[in-house]
């Protein structure tokens with residue numbers, strides 16, 4: 001690794017005129033420890049040589065101050081990104097599992113075809129209720145002016161769930177490098193995306209391939225969604241994302 005720290009230079013207050021030799025006993029002692037310490041500094045100076053990839057630099061307190069500020073700024077941004085990710089995870093955990101449970105019960109009772117319309121209706125109703133619940137929470141907990149969530153996919157069934165260019169890019173990178181919660185900003189809006197995978201064979205009756213699709217359900221899906229692209233999946237496949245959009249109070 002190319003980063004080395006030479007502890008030779010001490011941080012010492014130096015009280016003397018510019019360009020004069022060491023005067024005080026304090027500074028003589030500092031110079032004895034660190035002969036390379038530059039002469040003629042006023043006030044508190046700290047010359048710490050560092051070596052980065054073979055190049056040797058002398059740093060001052062200013063340099064370290066600026067490095068600390070930049071680090072602090074980077075950490076703060078990360079903290080707020082984490083806040084949005086955590087909040088969106090909680091919303092997703094509250095929204096999706098009950099939806100799957102209700103759908104499973106309906107499929108068990110009435111079959112896939114009868115559940116297609118129910119799925120759309122329930123997703124809409126449940127989505128509305130939960131959206132207003134979570135936008136109130138977002139206002140209280142993360143200072144949101146507006147908050148909403150929805151599901152998106154690059155192979156969507158409902159045209160309202162189409163992923164835009166940026167979201168399609170993120171979904172494509174998840175396919176290549178593995179899916180992970182992601183935050184991005186556009187103007188005053190903060191977006192989070194959490195992966196939705198196909199967790200169980202039940203989904204395949206309406207999202208699977210030729211073999212696993214339910215024949216009657218397919219007819220119903222084609223009738224309601226003539227431009228459907230949401231078939232051909234296997235268990236474990238990335239199906240899309242849980243998207244949140246937040247704007248913060250000024």
Ligand code: HEC
Pocket residue numbers: 100103107112113115116117119120123124151152153155156157158159161196197198199200202203204205206207217230239240241
């Ligand atoms: C009974 C049929 C059916 C089953 C079973 C089903 N879905 Fe769907 N799925 C639909 C329909 C219909 C829509 C469109 C809903 C709408 O109009 O908002 C949809 C939409 C979606 C969307 C939103 C993106 C898009 O393509 O519009 C996701 C994500 C999704 N389903 C995931 C799943 C998962 C995961 C499972 C299994 C837990 C599952 N679905 C099971 C019928 C089904």
